[in-house]
Amino acid sequence: MAQESLFGFTDEEKDAAEAQIQERAKRIEYYITEFTIEILAQKTRQGEYVVPAYQREFTWEESRKWRFIESVLMGLPIPFIFFWEDPSTGKLEIVDGSQRLRTLEEFVYNELALGDLEKLPAVSGFRFCDLPEARQRKLFNRSIRGIVLSEFADEEARFDLFERINTGSKVANKAEVRRGALRGPFLDLVVELAKDPVFQSLAPVSEKQLKEREPEELVTRFFAYGDGLEDYADEVSPFLFSYSRHTNKAFEEDPSLVDAYRERFHRTMAFVQKAIPYGFRRTPTGKATPRSRFEGIAIGTYLALQAKPDLQPDPVKTEGWLKSERFIKEARSDGANAIGRLEGRIGFVRDSLLGTVA
Structure with a gap:
C-alpha cells in the first residue's frame, strides 16, 4: 500500500513526479571558461564571436553603455556571457551578452566616450586611451566568465536555455x-x-x-x-x-x-x-x-x-x-x-x- 507524504502525496505520485523530472531534464553539454576583456574586445572586433540573426539590433542607449563601463571600471560582478559552439565553423555564437561585448569593443577601441557617470564623475568624458596606462592594463587583464554550449547540445535543450535567459535578462x-x-x-x-x-x-x-x-x-x-x-x-x-x-x-x-x-x-x-x-x-x-x-x-x-x-x-x-x-x-x-x-x-x-x- 502506498504511503502518503506529510502533504498528501503518495509514493506513486512522487515516483511519477520524479519520472517527469527525468523525462523533461535536458542534457546540455557545456564548459565554463574565462576571457580577458582584451581578448573579448579583440575577438569581437575580428568577428570571431558571431552575432547571429536572432539577436536583436544593438539597441543600448548611450547612457546604458556608460553605466556598464562604469561598472566594469569599478570591478562590479559582470553576468556570464553565453555562447554556442557552431559545429560547422567552430566559432562561438553569442547567445546572451552581445550588447555587453560590443560596448566593451567600442570602448577599448576608443569609439565610445563616457558621458556623465554617477559613481566615477572624474572619469566622465574619458575614452579608453585617456585612462592611465596602468588602469588600461588592469582593465585588459580583467576576466569575464563565459558558458559555452557544445555543438552536441540538442535543439530543444538550446531553446530551453535561450528562453530562460530571455526570461531573466530580457535579451531576446x-x-x-x-x-x-x-x-x-x-x-x-x-x-x-x-x-x-x-x-x-x-x-x-x-x-x-x-x-x-x-x-x-x-x-x-x-x-x-x-x-x-x-x-x-x-x-x-x-x-x-x-x-x-x-x-x-x-x-x-x-x-x-x-x-x-x-x-x-x-x-x-x-x-x-x-x-x-x-x-x-x-x-x-x-x-x-x-x-x-x-x-x-x-x-x-x-x-x-x-x-x-x-x-x-x-x-x-x-x-x-x-x-x-x-x-x-x-x-x-x-x-x-x-x-x-x-x-x-x-x-x-x-x-x-x-x-x-x-
Whole structure:
C-alpha cells in the first residue's frame, strides 16, 4: 500500500513526479571558461564571436553603455556571457551578452566616450586611451566568465536555455529565440516575408517592435494558426516552437512547400489590401498592429479563400462587420490567447467574408 507524504502525496505520485523530472531534464553539454576583456574586445572586433540573426539590433542607449563601463571600471560582478559552439565553423555564437561585448569593443577601441557617470564623475568624458596606462592594463587583464554550449547540445535543450535567459535578462523575445534555436527553410521564409512591402504597409509596427522582430512573430502566427490548432493548448510560445520545428523539417523534405507557403501569404495579403485599405490597423491612421486583430483578419481571410478560391473583396461590406460590436468583442486583447477566443475571431472573419456568419 502506498504511503502518503506529510502533504498528501503518495509514493506513486512522487515516483511519477520524479519520472517527469527525468523525462523533461535536458542534457546540455557545456564548459565554463574565462576571457580577458582584451581578448573579448579583440575577438569581437575580428568577428570571431558571431552575432547571429536572432539577436536583436544593438539597441543600448548611450547612457546604458556608460553605466556598464562604469561598472566594469569599478570591478562590479559582470553576468556570464553565453555562447554556442557552431559545429560547422567552430566559432562561438553569442547567445546572451552581445550588447555587453560590443560596448566593451567600442570602448577599448576608443569609439565610445563616457558621458556623465554617477559613481566615477572624474572619469566622465574619458575614452579608453585617456585612462592611465596602468588602469588600461588592469582593465585588459580583467576576466569575464563565459558558458559555452557544445555543438552536441540538442535543439530543444538550446531553446530551453535561450528562453530562460530571455526570461531573466530580457535579451531576446520569442521570435528571436525561435530563430536562434531553429534554423531552416521555414524560418528563412518567415524572415523574407516579414520584409514584404505589402505586408509592412498593412501591418505597421513601432521602431521598437521592428527591432524586436514583431513582423516575424506575426508571420509565424499566420502560418501556424492557419495550418490548424489541434495541438494548441492556450500557450503560444511552445505551440509556435513545435510548429516551426515541424515545418522546417517538412520544408527540407519537400522544398516545393516554400513556394506554396509564399504564395499563400502573398495571396492573403493581396486580398486584405483590396478588402481593407487600412489593413490590420484599428483605424486608417493607426500606426500599430494589434496581434489579436491581425490573427482574426489574416487567418480568417486565408481560410475563407481556402473555402472559396474565387472570393472577391467587398470593402464596403467588410467595413461594416469590422466596425460591428461582435468583431470588436472577438478581437479584444484580454484573454486573447485562449483557444476559444482565438477560434472565435478567426471564425468570425472567415464566416463574415463567406457570408455565412451566424
